[in-house]
Amino acid sequence: MAKTRAQVRASFAALCAALPNWTQSRFASDAFGRDPDSLLSRCFTVGLGTTTNRNPGEGFRGRPGEGLLVDTDLAVKWAYRLTPKDQLASRDAAETAGQELIVACERYDATWPGELKVRLATVASQVDAPGEWFVGTATFRVTHIMPIS
16 A cells, blocks of 8 residues: 555654653654653654655656555654753663654554564664753654555
8 A cells, every 4th residue: 555755754653652651742853842841851753854766767657556666764753851960860761762662663563564664774862962851863764655646
């Protein structure tokens, strides 16, 4: 079954939103971090990167009834408030919390990932300059059929 980029993003967002104690940001992924501080801890967003044709040969356009086989890069970002007096322990807690999101996206059962092929590409993190917030990013490569009709 073909899925648009928006449908792929929404699928990942629904997986993460179903986890207890996680809240989806009200802002687009590019503006992540603008939520009020009271809502930002254990907050996540799902954003889309580049979509690449898996059959880039000259003249290959796919078929409207079948769609086009593509890879879409997708990033799950999360924020976690750090405890000023023990940043090392709270940073480990932030990494552990982010692992919950990664496990949800990488799970494999009867309902997920279905026709999608999900591969974890990278995990990165940073702490803001004042040392109050941890922001993690897990990047996935998702292979899917994109509709072209």
